[in-house]
Amino acid sequence: MITARCKRITAGLLAAALLLPAPAEAFCGFYVARAEADLFNESSQVVLVRDGDRTVLTMVNDYKGSLTEFALVVPVPTVLQEGQIHVANAALVDHLDAYTAPRLVEYYDGDPCALGNLPYLSERAAGMSKSDAAPARERDEALGVTVEARYTVGEYDILILSAKESGGLETWLRENEYRVPAGASRVLGAYLKQGMKFFVAKVNLKEQSALGYATLRPLQIAFEHEKFMLPIRLGMVNADGAQELFVYALTRNGRVETTNYRTVRLPSGNEIPVYVKDEFKEFYRAMFDRQVEKENMHAVFLEYAWDMGWCDPCAADPLSNDELRELGVFWLDDGPQAPYDKRWGRRPAPPSGPPNVFVTRLHLRYDFEHFPEDLVFQETGDRENFQGRYVLRHPWTGSSDCEQAKAYRRDLAARERRQAEDLASLTGWDLELISRKMNLRWNDPASDRPSNDGGDTWWDKLWRR
Amino acid sequence: MPPRLEPLLRDPRHYQIAVLSCLLAYGVLVLDFDVRPLNALVLFGTALLTQWLGSRLTGLARVDLRSPWISSLSLCLLFRTESPLWAALAAFVSIGSKFALRSRGKHIFNPTNLGIVACLLLTDAAWVSPAQWGSGLTFAFLMACAGGLVVNRAARADVTLAFLVSYAAILFGRALWLGQRWAVPLHQLESGALVLFAFFMISDPKTTPDRRAGRIAFAVLVALGAALVQFVLYRTNGLLWSLAVLSPLVPLIDRLLPAARYVWPGETARATPISLPELNAPSFGPVPSLGGKR
Numbered sequence: 001m002i003t004a005r006c007k008r009i010t011a012g013l014l015a016a017a018l019l020l021p022a023p024a025e026a027f028c029g030f031y032v033a034r035a036e037a038d039l040f041n042e043s044s045q046v047v048l049v050r051d052g053d054r055t056v057l058t059m060v061n062d063y064k065g066s067l068t069e070f071a072l073v074v075p076v077p078t079v080l081q082e083g084q085i086h087v088a089n090a091a092l093v094d095h096l097d098a099y100t101a102p103r104l105v106e107y108y109d110g111d112p113c114a115l116g117n118l119p120y121l122s123e124r125a126a127g128m129s130k131s132d133a134a135p136a137r138e139r140d141e142a143l144g145v146t147v148e149a150r151y152t153v154g155e156y157d158i159l160i161l162s163a164k165e166s167g168g169l170e171t172w173l174r175e176n177e178y179r180v181p182a183g184a185s186r187v188l189g190a191y192l193k194q195g196m197k198f199f200v201a202k203v204n205l206k207e208q209s210a211l212g213y214a215t216l217r218p219l220q221i222a223f224e225h226e227k228f229m230l231p232i233r234l235g236m237v238n239a240d241g242a243q244e245l246f247v248y249a250l251t252r253n254g255r256v257e258t259t260n261y262r263t264v265r266l267p268s269g270n271e272i273p274v275y276v277k278d279e280f281k282e283f284y285r286a287m288f289d290r291q292v293e294k295e296n297m298h299a300v301f302l303e304y305a306w307d308m309g310w311c312d313p314c315a316a317d318p319l320s321n322d323e324l325r326e327l328g329v330f331w332l333d334d335g336p337q338a339p340y341d342k343r344w345g346r347r348p349a350p351p352s353g354p355p356n357v358f359v360t361r362l363h364l365r366y367d368f369e370h371f372p373e374d375l376v377f378q379e380t381g382d383r384e385n386f387q388g389r390y391v392l393r394h395p396w397t398g399s400s401d402c403e404q405a406k407a408y409r410r411d412l413a414a415r416e417r418r419q420a421e422d423l424a425s426l427t428g429w430d431l432e433l434i435s436r437k438m439n440l441r442w443n444d445p446a447s448d449r450p451s452n453d454g455g456d457t458w459w460d461k462l463w464r465r
Numbered sequence: 466m467p468p469r470l471e472p473l474l475r476d477p478r479h480y481q482i483a484v485l486s487c488l489l490a491y492g493v494l495v496l497d498f499d500v501r502p503l504n505a506l507v508l509f510g511t512a513l514l515t516q517w518l519g520s521r522l523t524g525l526a527r528v529d530l531r532s533p534w535i536s537s538l539s540l541c542l543l544f545r546t547e548s549p550l551w552a553a554l555a556a557f558v559s560i561g562s563k564f565a566l567r568s569r570g571k572h573i574f575n576p577t578n579l580g581i582v583a584c585l586l587l588t589d590a591a592w593v594s595p596a597q598w599g600s601g602l603t604f605a606f607l608m609a610c611a612g613g614l615v616v617n618r619a620a621r622a623d624v625t626l627a628f629l630v631s632y633a634a635i636l637f638g639r640a641l642w643l644g645q646r647w648a649v650p651l652h653q654l655e656s657g658a659l660v661l662f663a664f665f666m667i668s669d670p671k672t673t674p675d676r677r678a679g680r681i682a683f684a685v686l687v688a689l690g691a692a693l694v695q696f697v698l699y700r701t702n703g704l705l706w707s708l709a710v711l712s713p714l715v716p717l718i719d720r721l722l723p724a725a726r727y728v729w730p731g732e733t734a735r736a737t738p739i740s741l742p743e744l745n746a747p748s749f750g751p752v753p754s755l756g757g758k759r
Contacts, residue, residue, distance in 0.1 A: 166644075190643040226699035253589045259701045260653070262599040265497065298599060372648035378701045381547060381590035382499070 043244035045093055046230065049328035050379065051252045056222045056328025060093050063216055067203040070216065071178055073234060074199040075191040077225040079148045079160050086220040087154030092323050093218055096248050098316035100304040100361040102266070102388030104280050105313055109396040112408035139175070143168035148197060155208035156219060161198040165189065169198070187233045222328060230375040232366060242297070242367045249360040250329050255305040255382040256360040258375050263362070264299040266291060267426055271391045273419045273438045283390070286427035288363070297370040304361035305386040329357055358383060416440060476729060478531045484612070485538035485665065492542060496597060504552040505541050511556035512537040519564035533560050539577040539665065546584070546591040555580040555591070568716035571726065575672045575708060582709040585702065593702050598657020608657060612664025621668045621727075623677055627684035629663050635692045662704045674715055676724035683718060686711050
């Protein structure tokens with residue numbers, strides 16, 4: 001039994017739930033996902049496997065505080081049997097994160113004299129994974145709370161609660177040493193009236209030490225219900241500021257989108273200055289901040305949508321069938337995967353027809369004000385591939401002086417200018433600072449770069465041979 | 466107003482074409498709607514062709530391409546698929562239903578609505594993205610104004626108003642029952658898809674009941690049906706499903722509450738309500754077997 005004086009309700013979402021980061025005053029010394037280890041503060045990850053009315057939900061806790069303090073409350077549509085609850089290996093979600101992460105791609109320009117003006121060739125993908133980036137029987141009855149089931153699964157003690165009214169549930173939670181944030185009652189009440197139950201998990205310290213895991217493993221639940229949604233409201237009740245959520249959806253037919261919030265594609269395919277290679281995380285964070293701002297924090301962003309059978313370029317290998325099964329993909333057959341082509345850093349589409357797992361990576365920043373409703377999803381028939389991909393093009397630095405080389409250098413100046421402007425527009429970074437980092441010397445006559453803003457003018461092209 | 470423009474402006478369909486075209490342009494250029502050019506071409510081509518074919522087969526004197534043009538625009542705005550074949554089927558069902566599924570000389574289903582719902586039923590490869598309009602209040606307001614113009618012109622503002630009021634009442638009532646804050650129903654009402662449906666689909670004068678009381682009852686039923694699909698069955702596209710399922714009630718409502726039928730400007734003489742016995746009356750002479758102008 002957990003004896004901590006102050007347990008937190010790290011309230012959840014049916015899905016996205018996870019840990020409720022809350023201010024210290026409300027939660028006696030509170031948990032905040034660490035900025036130094038994570039790309040985004042207060043981030044949660046959820047894997048949603050969905051086909052028909054069947055859902056398998058994997059919730060990742062990047063909880064780093066004292067285990068006695070950990071608690072998770074997730075509204076669920078049905079009472080779950082023990083067999084519907086599982087503890088997964090965190091590495092699976094890390095792999096999925098890496099596979100779907102926005103990526104940086106490098107190209108090297110070739111010698112224009114030798115190759116004509118065809119940009120060559122060597123392409124390398126550097127994925128940016130997000131993990132860099134993200135709760136006396138008589139008394140129960142008096143309160144109207146029923147403990148529908150009690151299980152110990154892995155290192156977790158799990159209760160499935162149903163309640164008659166939110167006040168009773170809130171009191172029950174408090175009496176059982178869960179610190180329920182002020183205002184939770186209203187949200188709990190709304191879920192209760194919709195017939196939802198509550199999945200409540202704490203860490204069983206004995207089991208935890210016997211199992212020997214250093215960190216908490218992701219909890220998985222499987223259920224069958226028409227609702228294809230992710231309750232995020234409980235998690236927002238007491239949150240201090242915006243939270244970050246990554247949803248990885250694994251479906252059979254196609255891309256997943258939200259039906260009550262706009263799903264927007266993250267900018268992709270942009271050429272960015274080469275120096276950003278060392279600042280890719282900062283770039284991605286700044287770019288995401290900027291996009292959230294542009295959409296007034298009312299949108300869900302699509303970062304990746306791809307057939308799980310392949311990738312190009314690969315930020316990580318696609319997940320194996322065993323990994324997918326472990327994550328809950330219940331419809332898999334044992335179709336062969338195409339061999340990984342190390343030289344090109346990609347895995348071709350399998351020859352034996354389309355594989356039947358489609359992955360969608362959604363990323364959102366949400367708070368109480370901008371996301372008043374839970375996320376509702378739908379699976380579309382869209383199988384078009386999309387990835388957050390940013391391109392570095394290393395210029396050719398040779399010294400040849402052929403006509404093509406001169407033209408190449410002129411084009412290069414315009415290209416670098418475009419890259420700088422693009423970067424400024426994507427991230428909101430200062431153009432001058434970018435120019436300085438790029439060593440752009442706009443007025444250097446020797447470099448053949450134009451001193452005006454627009455790159456080559458028509459008259460430049462007319463007489464400069 | 467120049468005299469030549471006036472007859473053009475009197476027909477609400479011209480407003481509708483203008484407004485839907487602007488919305489489509491806004492959707493594609495600003496909101497990055499996934500409208501594939503080939504699919505759009507197939508939608509328009511199939512719709513216009515089906516109209517032509519239907520008009521010829523039913524012996525209409527004149528092929529009027531304005532209605533299929535409107536249906537095509539609406540399909541481009543709402544219907545999503547990767548396959549031109551499904552696009553073609555959606556357009557064919559939309560327009561074909563106007564000729565094939567009729568009761569007392571009036572088509573039963575809103576064409577676009579039936580085309581979309583038929584494809585949603587038949588395949589996983591077609592879908593509707595209801596949230597892609599975002600929930601910006603300003604935009605919803607703009608659409609409401611633009612749509613208002615159309616419904617006023619079409620003299621069917623009552624159905625839109627009745628629908629919006631009853632749907633809003635359901636959303637606010639639900640929030641009140643659940644103890645949610647008002648931000649929840651407000652967010653649900655800010656949906657561009659809802660405004661589009663209220664002003665451009667349910668308001669179709671050709672598929673709504675003829676008497677005002679009937680239209681209001683129908684609008685309330687559609688709002689209830691939509692809420693049922695969304696909040697009890699937990700399915701998406703509640704508005705579209707509700708309208709499609711309830712449309713067959715319109716002939717029944719018309720029988721209980723008869724009134725003069727709506728006619729587009731310029732088709733007054735021939736589009737008076739035609740019941741089957743009337744079809745055999747010699748005074749109609751060349752009127753086709755199914756009667757009425759589509």
